[in-house]
Amino acid sequence: MKVFLSGGSGFIAAHVLDILLERGHTVITSVRSQSKADAIRKAHPSVDSSKLDFRIVEDIAQEGAFDEAIKIDGLEAVIHTASPFHFNITDTKKDLLDPAVIGTTGILKAIKKNAPGVKRVVITSSFASIVDGDKGNSWTEHTYTEADWNPITLEQALENPSNGYRASKTFAEKAAWEFLEKEKPNFTLSTMCPPLVLGPVVHYLNTLDALNTSNQRIRNFMTGAWKDEIPYTGIFIWVDVRDIALCHVLAMEKEEAANKRFFVVEGKFSNREICEVIRKNFPEYGDRLPGKEVKGGGYDEGGLFGWDNSRTKTVLGVEFRGLEESIVDLVKSLKEVEK
Template identity: 65%
Template sequence: MTRILLTGGSGFIAAHVLEELLKHGHSVVTTVRNPNKAERIREAHPDVPKERLDFAIVPDIAIGGAFDQAVVSDPPFEAVIHTASPFHFKVTDVKAQLLDPAIIGTTGLLQSVRKNAPSVKRVVITSSFAAILNGPKGNWPEKTYSEEDWNPITLEEALQNPSNGYRASKTFAEKAAWNFIERAKPNFDLVVINPPLVLGPIVHYLNSLDALNTSNERVRNCIQGQWKDEIPDTGVFAWVDVRDLADIHVKAVELPEAGGKRFFATAGFYSNKEIADIVRNHFPEYKNLPGPDIKGGDYPTEGLYKVDNSRVKSVLGTKFTSLEDSIVDLVKSLQTVGA
């Protein structure tokens, strides 16, 4: 059993990471923004004692020293998993709402661990395919993306719109983390996970149909009939199931050989058209779904970049969930909150 600090415990990914950590027998303290979120997580785990699941309140991760107290524990932490970072495009100030929380939150956490938690031997950070992807290159059929790639986005480009701001926030925060390790040489090593779009079942006690994570909103929109006349563009096409991603985070803590590495955590490709087909085939009770002849949401005719996920499979032993299973389980989970 390892004592682990998990940041952002009420988030979509973190909630699954928490379930996986508990399943593996670890002892977890998770940060949340307020006591209400802690109470909802606690109520969902009535049989888990306080010594195996506890909470630290961190109202604003973008404030200097935000994690100073959270990283102190008795018994002391041996690892930290940092998932807390904003992912949404409903912003009015890119710097204050996207860049600062991601960059200051990440570097602030690393500084707090170095200063106040000398027992920590590994920090795992959730980054993103956004820190790998070269957006202006588009679908780039001749390219194979891997952990060697970095998004070349500049600060000037980041401030142009929320989409750029999000991609930059993940890129700048991850670069800052690796720079910190190189410069400060702390007594812990770093592992970074880079997932693309994350699909899969919601944790129902933390969600409602109106408050879904951004990536799952597309499936809600499909079953609510918003795709009936035209399927929207897919976006970046690479994806991963949230349960596989949670397992990857836990293995990144548990396996010594993961240390010092980035992991491009993708199952491969999906399209919105494929999502619509899966929902229509498995859930005929939804009457306003797009028919098979409805246009939009397909793969680009000119081709698409490729992905290399060999590292996550060889080092962590990951076997990926199929898109069909992921979408079916997601829709079933949405039904538990009224879809």
């Protein structure tokens, strides 16, 4: 298929891009600058420009940002991953909510208007749009599924950056489903709702100082920043980046995935478990890791909510990688970046 991938320089999108190419699709990806396009192009020397091409979209929060970029002959599918995921913000609306919501509605409007051949749209949402923050991690009587929606309000969104991020994902995904209902476009929609995404980064787009948000906890172990105390894990469920990336592509390819949300989760993890995986597999980091006697980073005594990934397994048919494989491959990739 001919696919438009937004935010191709992102942690997850870099893997989506490679999986699309491996499976024979043609990719046109948007990035914010020519230098990012050049870096991706250079990392794919054997792929010619008829299979991989670029569009510059500097700021998805601008109305109409995708209108021109999406005008592509024969375009059949769109995977929209671009959205801010960081907590380093000054203005929740401007820095998180607008790019998430206007970015999502903007790309859907642009497709309807300027790419009428598109039949499939896949959007990266998040467990942030499913979880109910007020219930806490120890809501043991509840099992989260695709039927759950985060009830967060705009007022709560403005309370702190973490709420702001969760709200940005919730409002953006809701806006996408509302668009589908009201506008009745030619395309179907699938949304991907992963919890924390861990796993290898592509070396050509990263530096250790500007690592994507979800992998920063591993970097903190590797640099010795967490030697004296392991912080609270916060979010206790995860999935490997290669698995969530493959799910995006499968959702685009499979008819059965149309008009469904997918809660894409491997299982649970804690910061302490990550630490032990690094200790076991990378003895060279031993003196930077917290000793076994150091406190923190375990599971809550009250237990953890349940999760149900059966729709992802049944409809998309994926097998999930385990935590040890993911962390080992991530540490190896960060060593490459360090070089």
